[in-house]
Amino acid sequence: MVINRSRHDITRLCAIYRSNLLRTTRRYASSTTSCADRMMEDEYSDTKPSHSVNEASFRLPSLQLQSGATLSNVNIRYATYGQLAPKRDNVVVLCHALTGHPLVHQYWDAFVSRAWTDRYFVICTNILGSCYGTTGPRSIDPNTNRSFGPNFPFVTIRDAVRAQIKLLEYLGIENIKAVIGGSLGGMQTLEWALLAQEESCMNVQNIVPIACSSQHTAWQIAFNELQRQAIRMDPLFCDGNFDPKSPPNQGFSLARQIAMVSYRTHQAYVAKYGREKHSGDHQKCQDSAEKTSKDSVSFLVQSYLHYQGEKFLSRFDVNSYMTLSHMMDSHDIGRDRGGINQALNSIKQPALVIGVDTDVLYPITEQEELAQDLPNATLKILDSKHGHDAFLLEQERISEWTWEFLRNI
Known part of the structure; x- marks a missing residue:
């Protein structure tokens, strides 16, 4: 069956989606949260560290990008755990994923446990283009004295890692015991190994790339494009020049929901939600539902997706999301290095x-x-x-493997 839809039809469908989502989100605002507290894992939380964490910022006067553009007054936000050894040789660099941030204890606490921080000085920086303190679309453009917004320059993973290397040079660190990262963090890990030796600036002794690839394929680019299209179809997005008081929440929420499907598996969704509705142990959710409305959220999996989309709005910036998704699509460690095999070798x-x-x-x-x-x-x-998100949800096993790997080197 082939269905042709005009631009008017697509706009109408988007408007219907927005209207339905607004109704269901409002209807389930309290009930979904209470259900989610009991049954929905969240890889990013507000967990307090069991030991000290130090946050700081580093200002880089300028950064030359691969595109040829130059970023001025680049701020790099970072956090550290543990103590730097007198010889400065116990450093572990953690690279966060797409929507991560430097406070690793809130989502990858197995890597900043007491055992890790007693032995290693762990450092994590907020990636360039993000929204947790490092220069990105929310930052002020010194040329206009206004936030960059959608005019933030195109940045690659190589650009981001080069900025991170500048930070460690500033800290007087020359030897790195290991660079570790999952997903986008794994891509950064590979670039760390290559850039450090190409520029003879640092000795990276070991690497641990997790749940990543040597280049973004058409498959990963397709998922990213679906999410960007969801954002662009929100009439409030305005090519990224939206009113901060009226952000494109519906499109952004939908983008996150698409991502959450790609991060998990058929097995995980069926095992966790099946065809369950708001009933039984979730009577509070059921009581707030309109059982006969076709637009109501009735299945638990619908509630989960809406909850994840809604929650995400308060913790991430839409233009940063666009920037970093394009950054991921540019990932190719073989670019300008004679190809992937030569780079890996x-x-x-x-x-x-x-x-x-x-x-x-x-x-x-x-x-x-x-x-x-x-x-x-x-x-x-x-x-x-758990699929892709296992690198977060089953971090204890990954941490144990990594600990043994480093101990036996």
Whole structure:
């Protein structure tokens, strides 16, 4: 069946979606939250650290980008855990994923446990283009004295890692025990290994890329484009020049919901939600529902997606999301390096490559290819029902593997 829709039809469908989402979000604002508190995992939380964390910022006068543009007065926000050894040789760099931030204890606390921070000085920076303190679309453009918004320049993962290297140079760190990261963080990890040796600026001794690939494929680009289109179709987006008082919340919420489907698996969704509705143990949710309305949220999986989309609005910036999704799509470690195989073959450090057997977004074959072409790699496969998000949801196992890997080097 082929269905042709005019621009008018698409706009009308978008308006219907916005209207339905507004109704269901308002109707379930309190009930969904109470249900979610009991039954919906959240990889990003407000957990307080069990030990000290130090936050700081570093100002870089300028940063030359791969595009040829120059960013001035670049701020890099970072957090550290543990104590730097007198020889400054116990440094572990953690690279966060797409919507992460420097406060690692709130989502990857297994890597900043007492055992880790007693031995290592762990540092995590907010990636360039994000919205947690590092220069990004929300920052003030010194040329206009207004926020960059959609005019923030195109930045690559290589640009972001180069900024991070400048921070560690400023801190007087020359030797890094390991660089570790999952998803977008894993892509940064690979760039760390390559840039550090290309620019002879730092000694990266080991790398642990998790749930990532050597380049973004058409599959990952397609998911990112779906999310960007959801945002663009929101009439309030205005090509990124939206009124801060009326942000494109519906489009942004839908983008996050699309992402949440790609991060998990058929098995996880069916096992957790099945065809359950708001009933039984979730009587409060049921009582607030309109049982006969076709527009109402009735299945728990619908409630989960709406909840995740709504919650996300308060913690991330839409233009940063667009910026970082384009950054991820630019990922190609072989660019200007003679191709992927040549780039990977040049990484001589011991590498622990970790993949998830059920990852839909970054299939295990991509980590197998990484391990095959890295000269000194060990491949570990995580058996999990959670898909891509297992690198967050099952972090204890990944932390244990990484700890053993570093101890045996």
